[in-house]
Amino acid sequence: MTTDKFWSTMAKRAEPYVPGLQLNNPDIIKLNTNENAYPPSPKVIEAIKDAASKDLQLYPSPTADRLKESIANHYSLSNDQVFVGNGSDEVLAFSFMAFFEPGETIKYPNITYSFYPVYAKLFDIPFEEVPLNDDLTIEPESLFQSDGGVIFPNPNAPTSLYMPLASVEAVIQANENKVVIVDEAYVDFAEASAASLVNKYKNLLVIKTTSKSRALAGLRVGYALGDQSLIKALIRMKDSFNSYTIDRLALAGATASFEDKDYFNQTTEKIVATRERATKQLEAIRFDVLPSATNFLFIRHDTENAAELYEKLLEKNILVRYFDVPLVNNYLRVTVGTNEQMDELVHKLKEIIE
Amino acid sequence: MTTDKFWSTMAKRAEPYVPGLQLNNPDIIKLNTNENAYPPSPKVIEAIKDAASKDLQLYPSPTADRLKESIANHYSLSNDQVFVGNGSDEVLAFSFMAFFEPGETIKYPNITYSFYPVYAKLFDIPFEEVPLNDDLTIEPESLFQSDGGVIFPNPNAPTSLYMPLASVEAVIQANENKVVIVDEAYVDFAEASAASLVNKYKNLLVIKTTSKSRALAGLRVGYALGDQSLIKALIRMKDSFNSYTIDRLALAGATASFEDKDYFNQTTEKIVATRERATKQLEAIRFDVLPSATNFLFIRHDTENAAELYEKLLEKNILVRYFDVPLVNNYLRVTVGTNEQMDELVHKLKEIIE
Numbered sequence: 001m002t003t004d005k006f007w008s009t010m011a012k013r014a015e016p017y018v019p020g021l022q023l024n025n026p027d028i029i030k031l032n033t034n035e036n037a038y039p040p041s042p043k044v045i046e047a048i049k050d051a052a053s054k055d056l057q058l059y060p061s062p063t064a065d066r067l068k069e070s071i072a073n074h075y076s077l078s079n080d081q082v083f084v085g086n087g088s089d090e091v092l093a094f095s096f097m098a099f100f101e102p103g104e105t106i107k108y109p110n111i112t113y114s115f116y117p118v119y120a121k122l123f124d125i126p127f128e129e130v131p132l133n134d135d136l137t138i139e140p141e142s143l144f145q146s147d148g149g150v151i152f153p154n155p156n157a158p159t160s161l162y163m164p165l166a167s168v169e170a171v172i173q174a175n176e177n178k179v180v181i182v183d184e185a186y187v188d189f190a191e192a193s194a195a196s197l198v199n200k201y202k203n204l205l206v207i208k209t210t211s212k213s214r215a216l217a218g219l220r221v222g223y224a225l226g227d228q229s230l231i232k233a234l235i236r237m238k239d240s241f242n243s244y245t246i247d248r249l250a251l252a253g254a255t256a257s258f259e260d261k262d263y264f265n266q267t268t269e270k271i272v273a274t275r276e277r278a279t280k281q282l283e284a285i286r287f288d289v290l291p292s293a294t295n296f297l298f299i300r301h302d303t304e305n306a307a308e309l310y311e312k313l314l315e316k317n318i319l320v321r322y323f324d325v326p327l328v329n330n331y332l333r334v335t336v337g338t339n340e341q342m343d344e345l346v347h348k349l350k351e352i353i354e
Numbered sequence: 355m356t357t358d359k360f361w362s363t364m365a366k367r368a369e370p371y372v373p374g375l376q377l378n379n380p381d382i383i384k385l386n387t388n389e390n391a392y393p394p395s396p397k398v399i400e401a402i403k404d405a406a407s408k409d410l411q412l413y414p415s416p417t418a419d420r421l422k423e424s425i426a427n428h429y430s431l432s433n434d435q436v437f438v439g440n441g442s443d444e445v446l447a448f449s450f451m452a453f454f455e456p457g458e459t460i461k462y463p464n465i466t467y468s469f470y471p472v473y474a475k476l477f478d479i480p481f482e483e484v485p486l487n488d489d490l491t492i493e494p495e496s497l498f499q500s501d502g503g504v505i506f507p508n509p510n511a512p513t514s515l516y517m518p519l520a521s522v523e524a525v526i527q528a529n530e531n532k533v534v535i536v537d538e539a540y541v542d543f544a545e546a547s548a549a550s551l552v553n554k555y556k557n558l559l560v561i562k563t564t565s566k567s568r569a570l571a572g573l574r575v576g577y578a579l580g581d582q583s584l585i586k587a588l589i590r591m592k593d594s595f596n597s598y599t600i601d602r603l604a605l606a607g608a609t610a611s612f613e614d615k616d617y618f619n620q621t622t623e624k625i626v627a628t629r630e631r632a633t634k635q636l637e638a639i640r641f642d643v644l645p646s647a648t649n650f651l652f653i654r655h656d657t658e659n660a661a662e663l664y665e666k667l668l669e670k671n672i673l674v675r676y677f678d679v680p681l682v683n684n685y686l687r688v689t690v691g692t693n694e695q696m697d698e699l700v701h702k703l704k705e706i707i708e
Contacts, residue, residue, distance in 0.1 A: 006533050006557060007587045010477075011452040016593030019416050036411040045406050048603065052402040056607070057390040057569035062373050086440055089596040098365040122594040123364075179360050203360060215411035218602035233361045239370030240476040242443040248572035249402065249603045253410070 010122065017118045020321055029344060031335040032321045034157075034186075034296045036215035037271055038338075040253070041263035044216070047256035048249050060248045062239075067251050070258035071223055075195045081225055083234040084254075086245040088185055088209035088222030091234070093119055094241070095151075095205060095224065098233040099179040100125045104148030109138050111328055113157050113183065132159070132327070136290060136298075140167040144174035151181040155190050155293040158323060158333040162190045162293035165197070172201045179230065181205045188213035188268055189275070190293035195225050202227040212295055213268050214257045221246060221254040271295050271336050278342040285350055295336045298328075304353055306330045316348045364476065371472045374675055383698060385689040386675045388511075388540075388650045390569035391625055392692075394607070395617035398570070401610035402603050414602045416593075421605050424612035425577055429549045435579055437588040438608075440599040442539055442563035442576030447473055448591040449505075449559060449578065453533040454479045458502030463492050465682055467511050467537065486513070486681070490644060490652075494521040498528035505535040509544050509647040512677060512687040516544045516647035519551070526555045533584065535559045542567035542622055543629070544647035549579050556581040566649055567622055568611045575600060575608040625649050625690050632696040639704055649690045652682075658707055660684045670702045 004012060020033040039045075068082040075082075085091040096119040100106050103126070108116050110129035120127045130142035136159045143150045150171060155162040172180045182194045184206055194206045205226040211217035224234060238245060246254075257264065278297060279289045286302040300306065309332060310322040321333040334345065358366060374387040393399075422436045429436075439445040450473040454460050457480070462470050464483035474481045484496035490513045497504045504525060509516040526534045526548075536548045538560055548560045559580040565571035578588060592599060600608075611618065632651060633643045640656040654660065663686060664676040675687040688699065 004583065004587070005531075006453055006584060008452055008455045011587040011590055014590045014594040016590050017597055018593075019413070019597040022413055022415055030412070033413055035413065038411065040410050045410070048406040049403045052399050052406065052603075052607075056394050056399070056572040057392065058384070059373070059376055059387055059389065059565070059571040060574070061376055086599060087596060090599070093595045098362055099360055101362045118594050122591075177359075211413070217413045217598075218410040220414070220598055220601040229358065230360060233358070233365040236365055236368045236370050237476075239372075240368040240472050241447045242441060243371055243373040244571075244574055245440060245444070247574040247601065247604055249406075250601055253406075 013121060013124070015118060015121050017115045021319065023319060027317050029318045029337065029341050031337055031341065031345065032319045033217070034212060034294070034335045035217050036212060036267065036295070037274070037336060037341070038215055038267045040215040041257060041260040043260045043263070044253045044256045047252045051249050051252035056248060060244050060246060060251055062243045064246055064251055067221075067246070067255045070255045074258050075225060077195070077198060077225060080228045081198060081231060083224040083226075083231045084246060085222050085224075085238065087211065087220040088183070088207050089115060090245060091207050091222045091224050092183065094234050094237040095181055095207065096120065096123050096125065098237045099181070099205070099230070100149050105146070106148040106151065107143050107146040108151045109156060111136065111156070111159060111325075113153050116151055136328075137161050138163055140170050143171045146175055146178055149178040149180065150175055151183060153183040153185060154194070155186045157186065157294070158296070158298055158321070158328065158331070160290050160292035160294045160296055160298045165192050165194065168194050169197060172197065172204050176203060179203050179205055181207060183207045185209045185212055186294035189272055189295050198225050198227070202229065205230050210254050210257060214264060215267065216254060216257060219250045219253050221250050274339050274342055275336045277339065278336060278346070281342065281346045282349075285346065285353060297334045297336065298331050299334060300331045301353070306332050309349070309352060312352045313348060316351070318345055318348055367475060367478070369472060369475050371469045375673065377673060381671050383672045383691065383695050385691055385695065385699065386673045387571070388566055388648070388689045389571050390566060390621065390649070391628070391690060391695070392569055392621045394569040395611060395614040397614045397617070398607045398610045401606045405603050405606035410602060414598050414600060414605055416597045418600055418605055421575075421600070421609045424609045428612050429579060431549070431552060431579060434582045434585055435552060437578040437580075437585045438600060439576050439578075439592065441565065441574040442537070442561050443469060444599060445561050445576045445578050445588070446537065448588050448595070449535055449561065450474065450477050450479060452587040452591045453535070453559070453584070454503050459500070460502040460505065461497050461500040462505045463510060465490065465510070465513060465679075467507050470505055491515050492517055494524050497525045500529055500532055503532040503534065504529055505537060507537040507539060508548070509540045511540065511648070512650070512652055512675070512682065512685070514644050514646035514648045514650055514652045519546050519548065522548050523551060526551065526558050530557060533557050533559055535561060537561045539563045539566055540648035543626055543649050552579050552581070556583065559584050564608050564611060568618060569621065570608060570611060573604045573607050575604050628693050628696055629690045631693065632690060632700070635696065635700045639700065639707060651688045651690065652685050653688060654685045655707070660686050663703070663706060666706045667702060670705070672699055672702055
């Protein structure tokens with residue numbers, strides 16, 4: 001029998017995040033955690049194999065300068081405008097610690113990445129969940145004038161919807177004394193990143209990941225772009241928590257990824273093309289498909305119940321994600337896989353519906 | 355110019371840890387961060403190369419069950435008595451969050467791992483630094499009856515001194531209502547681990563790392579052993595912070611390490627033999643060498659100043675560690691390298707001293 005006699009107040013009040021299932025069944029088509037449809041660049045795998053034979057007994061670079069430089073070059077920023085961490089979730093956690101304050105209410109959308117309330121509860125930061133518009137877009141004005149700061153994903157998850165950069169800029173301007181975090185896990189599949197605004201606004205932090213567009217979910221490398229002062233605060237948090245958060249292999253692999261631009265562009269274009277193709281296929285069988293700017297689709301059927309569709313798809317070895325929360329509990333979130341996987345999905349959905 | 359206008363109270367009060375230098379000069383004999391003198395097992399490198407070619411686009415297991423099982427087997431414990439994290443520093447951070455409380459003073463030795471006050475300040479946990487005995491050993495009774503909990507390394511760092519298990523047990527018994535964390539980063543080079551006490555005491559958490567005895571500092575895998583309730587609290591912290599803290603490559607490599615017992619035993623024995631050999635060599639040139647139970651030596655010369663020795667060794671391409679803190683500021687901490695490296699160290703020290 002488990003007792004919480006020894007738990008701190010923090011351990012007791014925490015309400016942990018529940019990640020999507022990681023099933024080990026190779027027969028399952030896995031469209032539930034928005035992983036890339038393709039493996040990472042062969043150059044990434046080479047770089048990792050090379051690093052595996054070299055000095056694993058030595059600590060990695062605590063400052064990760066080489067990786068930072070590759071990232072800085074990619075966005076035409078300087079090294080001291082880049083922070084790197086163990087996946088964007090860790091970068092988000094450090095950001096909640098560094099920029100948000102117990103007693104000052106932060107704002108984020110009421111339908112969004114479900115890790116935000118987890119961080120807020122862990123660090124005792126009050127939050128206001130502002131309602132989406134009826135079409136499930138984020139209303140920029142709802143994020144204006146926050147007491148404690150703002151965080152939102154762009155594109156938003158799980159809705160897949162993109163907020164134009166002019167609106168993002170309006171949110172930043174309307175919170176000039178607080179940090180605005182734009183969580184861009186999926187932005188490489190969208191129109192434009194707020195990275196281009198980093199030199200313009202001292203209160204903007206853009207958080208990104210290599211897990212989606214760079215096919216490196218298995219490596220755990222996320223990063224943040226922002227003013228030197230914000231980056232310095234994140235480094236302070238990391239160096240007060242864990243000096244070396246990214247191992248030698250992940251440093252080597254992620255650096256190689258940023259240096260192979262062609263592979264990145266090709267796979268991203270393929271996924272966007274499959275997304276548009278799958279959208280049409282799903283609309284043809286009477287799904288409402290939100291206009292996705294990500295590598296997933298948020299879909300709702302005319303007549304079929306989403307929870308039931310989820311179960312029936314799983315019986316047919318297709319795993320998607322279903323969120324049993326108000327407003328979106330009749331939607332399914334479906335990762336954009338390969339054309340073949342999406343054909344199979346549509347085929348099975350037809351079998352279920354008919 | 356950097357401004358801290360946007361920093362939280364936590365970011366402002368943090369006093370980050372400063373890790374040992376990671377110089378990239380291959381001519382330097384690096385004896386400053388207690389890395390293993392030998393590379394990891396060839397089976398570890400094979401396992402990593404194999405994992406690099408497989409599914410890096412997919413998230414790692416958030417529960418790391420296979421690695422936990424290898425560790426549990428090694429210590430004859432069950433999976434739910436094992437927690438794994440991104441290096442033992444991350445495990446320590448989660449432990450401060452899960453078991454220590456603002457307002458309740460914890461105890462640790464006044465000469466010890468310098469990350470403890472960093473965590474305490476970050477999470478606003480009051481602490482009492484209890485004095486070592488004159489011979490630099492930890493006085494077990496000084497850690498009795500703490501308000502908030504206890505943490506100490508065994509063997510202690512940077513002193514290299516080991517506390518016998520009976521004394522460790524006395525500390526655990528004298529704090530039955532609070533968690534006692536025994537930080538065993540170096541214990542594989544010592545007599546015995548408190549892992550054998552995990553089934554006996556519900557308030558004991560033993561924290562370990564693969565960075566030292568398993569030569570995997572570059573991989574970032576640490577772990578904790580304890581009662582199911584303590585492990586559950588750590589999992590809650592991790593799942594409120596970062597779902598996947600250990601990447602696919604580190605999971606594969608660390609698992610392979612626990613499965614190759616022969617290599618582990620052989621390299622550990624070699625390092626212990628070199629330690630005893632180097633101790634005699636250093637004593638012959640009038641160093642006082644504390645009786646080390648680790649893979650490093652804490653040494654003080656009869657007449658030479660430690661800070662000056664540090665600088666002179668660095669000029670001769672040997673990097674050791676010097677701590678400019680009271681009580682030990684005339685000591686050097688020297689990692690036990692290979693016999694050849696230690697011969698070279700002794701040779702250079704002779705040149706300096708004579």
